[in-house]
Amino acid sequence: xxxxxxxxxxxxxxxxxxxxxxxxxxxxxxxxxxxxxxxxxxxxxxxxxxxxxxxxxxxxxxxxxxxxxxxxxxxxxxxxxxxxxxxxxxxxxxxxxxxxxxxxxxxxxxxxxxxxxxxxxxxxxxxxxxxxxxxxxxxxxxxxxxxxxxxxxxxxxxxxxxxxxxxxxxxxxxxxxxxxxxxxxxxxxxxxxxxxxxxxxxxxxxxxxxxxxxxxxxxxxxxxxxxxxxxxxxxxxxxxxxxxxxxxxxxxxxxxxxxxxxxxxxxxxxxxxxxxxxxxxxxxxxxxxxxxxxxxxxxxxxxxxxxxxxxxxxxxxxxxxxxxxxxxxxxxxxxxxxxxxxxxxxxxxxxxxxxxxxxxxxxxxxxxxx
Ligand SMILES: Cc1cc2nc3c(=O)[nH]c(=O)nc-3n(C[C@H](O)[C@H](O)[C@H](O)COP(=O)(O)OP(=O)(O)OC[C@H]3O[C@@H](n4cnc5c(N)ncnc54)[C@H](O)[C@@H]3O)c2cc1C
Numbered sequence: 001x002x003x004x005x006x007x008x009x010x011x012x013x014x015x016x017x018x019x020x021x022x023x024x025x026x027x028x029x030x031x032x033x034x035x036x037x038x039x040x041x042x043x044x045x046x047x048x049x050x051x052x053x054x055x056x057x058x059x060x061x062x063x064x065x066x067x068x069x070x071x072x073x074x075x076x077x078x079x080x081x082x083x084x085x086x087x088x089x090x091x092x093x094x095x096x097x098x099x100x101x102x103x104x105x106x107x108x109x110x111x112x113x114x115x116x117x118x119x120x121x122x123x124x125x126x127x128x129x130x131x132x133x134x135x136x137x138x139x140x141x142x143x144x145x146x147x148x149x150x151x152x153x154x155x156x157x158x159x160x161x162x163x164x165x166x167x168x169x170x171x172x173x174x175x176x177x178x179x180x181x182x183x184x185x186x187x188x189x190x191x192x193x194x195x196x197x198x199x200x201x202x203x204x205x206x207x208x209x210x211x212x213x214x215x216x217x218x219x220x221x222x223x224x225x226x227x228x229x230x231x232x233x234x235x236x237x238x239x240x241x242x243x244x245x246x247x248x249x250x251x252x253x254x255x256x257x258x259x260x261x262x263x264x265x266x267x268x269x270x271x272x273x274x275x276x277x278x279x280x281x282x283x284x285x286x287x288x289x290x291x292x293x294x295x296x297x298x299x300x301x302x303x304x305x306x307x308x309x310x311x312x313x314x315x316x317x318x319x320x321x322x323x324x325x326x327x328x329x330x331x332x333x334x335x336x337x338x339x340x341x342x343x344x345x346x347x348x349x350x351x352x353x354x355x356x357x358x359x360x361x362x363x364x365x366x367x368x369x370x
Contacts, residue, residue: 011169012035013037014173017337018126019043021130026359026363039184049061049062050062050213050221052215062211062296063206065370066349074349074356089118092222157169169335170366175358178202181337182196182200197325200308200319203309203317205317208260208261214254216286217251222242226283230282235257236257263298318345319334319341325354331365336357340354341354
């Protein structure tokens with residue numbers, strides 16, 4: 001193992017999703033020198049949104065929407081820390097049940113999920129608040145880390161950005177979904193087989209899903225005593241929910257597309273039309289003319305959804321063995337990302353928990369000079 005020259009920064013963070021930004025926020029509060037390398041052209045990772053066409057301050061969520069603060073102490077704490085508030089997911093009134101596209105739909109009360117809430121401004125507001133803690137120059141966008149090398153007292157990363165090709169640091173934090181970390185980065189040969197296997201087998205939560213946002217000028221369903229929920233056995237949306245902003249100004253529904261990712265690209269041109277036809281079937285003619293329909297297909301996101309996620313059945317990640325949460329490559333490499341959390345793997349709560357855990361560990365190590 002060669003000696004390496006002075007690092008360019010103390011800590012490199014790979015990935016500007018919620019877990020990487022949480023670590024960055026906490027390290028910045030302790031004046032730790034870090035740089036973030038993000039493969040895509042925006043921070044946020046799976047947290048992504050589209051702006052309302054009528055209210056430019058309102059965003060609709062293309063990725064996560066829900067938190068359960070009553071059961072998620074870490075998320076509840078971060079809402080406080082970041083000065084954000086949550087509000088109840090609207091679920092007043094009947095849902096529509098659709099058994100198939102040719103028969104009548106019917107109204108029915110459906111059981112709610114106790115404690116399910118949304119963040120005012122959406123999870124995007126969390127990202128925006130975290131980003132305020134440090135200069136934007138600390139995030140290098142369109143800079144995918146594609147190779148990691150180890151040295152006696154540090155790491156060297158290679159990125160695909162010609163302006164930022166090789167960076168040296170004391171430590172490297174991988175805030176990238178495990179499968180993506182395995183697929184997109186060329187690791188040193190001495191990677192422990194146990195680590196390699198854990199990275200490969202851990203599913204990326206929601207990576208193959210597609211979400212549709214259907215924005216309307218008014219929440220017409222609410223006026224008819226409907227909650228906006230649809231439970232459908234025919235699709236293309238299998239589950240639909242009210243997605244109006246907390247102040248009720250921006251009005252929309254969101255739905256999960258039930259068509260498996262293999263068939264979605266072929267359907268792409270027909271999917272918009274099929275979604276509108278389904279909403280008309282469930283809610284009547286008022287649903288025919290949305291202001292905007294946006295479909296976010298996560299299976300097509302090359303930095304989130306790995307080849308293994310595409311080839312295997314979607315599954316919720318389980319709590320991974322403690323080994324993943326330890327230090328790797330002689331205390332130089334650490335893995336975070338929602339999937340590595342022991343608390344709520346795959347969820348917002350998990351991303352915050354994992355980001356916190358790694359920041360605490362790195363700070364402790366830097367204090368003791370390791
Ligand atoms: C449709 C959908 C709905 C969801 N709904 C909910 C919900 O309601 N509630 C909930 O709690 N959770 C939900 N989730 C999960 C939630 O979004 C995630 O838990 C959380 O956003 C994960 O954050 P993260 O930072 O761990 O990972 P990510 O957000 O995946 O961030 C990883 C980042 O790493 C980058 N990257 C990848 N490879 C490299 C590389 N080689 N070099 C540099 N950068 C790289 C990626 O571009 C990305 O920005 C949902 C997810 C989706 C997709």
